Amino acid sequence: MATLRKRNGKWQVQVRRHGFPVQSRSFVSKADANEWARAIERQHDRQELGPDRKTLKTITLADLVTRYRDEVVPKKKGSAVETILLNRFLRYPICQKTLYDLSTADFAAYRDQRLTEPKYRSDKPVTPKSLKRELSPLSHMFRHALVEWEIPLRNPLDGLKLRVVDNKRERRLHSGELERLLEATTKGRNKFVAPIILFALETAMRRGEMLSIQFRLVDFERHSLVIPESKSGYSRVIPLTARAVAILGAIRQADAKPNDLAFPITPIALRLQWDRLTRRAGIDGLNFHDLRHEAISRLFELGLTVPEVASISGHRTLAQLMRYSHANQEAVRAKLSGIGRMNALPLAELTD
Structure with a gap:
């Protein structure tokens, strides 16, 4: 916004806009002052003038993360997990830096620290892939702050390798x-x-999809289930096996307190239960998500086509689906052995 005043025989004009340095100049003619002010405002509109980075000295990274966690994250589908990640990030010294001093080098040091320090409740450090997932909300935070909150900063994660x-x-x-x-x-x-374990093997559903199943969306007669919104953002209807229907029916019948959720358990609680379960069973290297791999591979082994399996699993591309399909090596070896025996027969026996 431009303000004009006459002082000592000259017209003084001052242009102020949030996030940009104040521009001021004096003119003999009022018309010249107005024209200059309009030119500066047009430059602001076209983002031709650099932002006022002095405001960044008053905001720490912790301030930004806290505001993003409290205002933006609750509206997101994965808010529970993202909140945990951000709360853990707030414990690191990098969060005490101001946005003015923050650089890609600071995140590079944080990256190196995270890749070498022991992971929580484990003697193994975090993997680069896991760290990339942890940094994803922060990258979105910087973009959101620039566009929605008009905080004049750049994303220091853009150049991070x-x-x-x-x-x-x-x-x-x-x-x-x-x-x-x-x-x-x-x-x-x-x-x-x-x-939940048995249902995952019957349906190849994601954990979040299973924990969101509502009985009102289950058609017990037609053996089908409506998933209103999947990870990819699309809804779909999947067929249910007789065993999957039996699992849901048993839960509904045994529930003394009627609940529309088929599996009333939080994702965090299920993850903790799974960790205890695999330790108790003495099973190493098995993630809960591996049950989805197992289920999809079984669907292919039953003879279902790619479109049929995709309609159940919810994958949108063949490449994504193939990442989840792994043939049973014993079954493959058995088939190859059969082919080997056929090749070993005399040609006359094969043509009889």
Whole structure:
């Protein structure tokens, strides 16, 4: 906004806009003063003038993270997990720096620290892939602050190098592991863990999708389930096996307190239960998400086509779907052995 006043025979004009340095100048003619003010305002509108970075000296990174956590994160679908990540990040010294002093070098030092320090409750450091996921909310925070809050800063994560190896998982259930998992659930307190494991193997659903299942969206007669919104943002209807329907029916029938949620347990609680379960069962290297790998691979082994499996799993591209399909190596070897025996037969026997 421009203000004009006449002083000592000259017209003084001052242009102020939030996030930009104050511009002022004196003119003999009022018309010249007005024209200059309009030119400066046009430059502001076109972002041709650099922002006033002095305001960044009064804001720390902790201030920015806290505001983002309290105002923006609650509106996001993964708010619970993201809040935990941001609260942990706030404990690091980098958050005490002002936005004026913050640089990519500071995040590089934070990166190196996170990649070498022990992970919580583990003797292994965080992987580059996991760290990249942790930094993703911070990158969005910087973009949001610039656009929505008009804080004149640049994203210091834009130039940060983080070499991520595509370590796609191929873990499937080994012989006897499912039985050991189910046996271990009998020693736990949460009655929903075992049904969730079995339901995951029947449907190939994501953890978040399963924990959001509402009985009103289940068609028990037609054996189908509506997923209003998946990870990709699309809704879909998936067929349910007889066993999946039986699992949901048993939960609904046994629930003394009617609840529209089929599995009333939080994602964090399920993750903690899974960690205890695998330790109790003596199973190493098995993540809960690996059950989705197992289920999708089983669907292919049953003879379902790619479109049919995709309609169940919710994958939008073939490349994404193939990351989750891993053939049973024993079954493949058995087939190859059969082919080998066929090749070993005399040609006359093959043509009889």
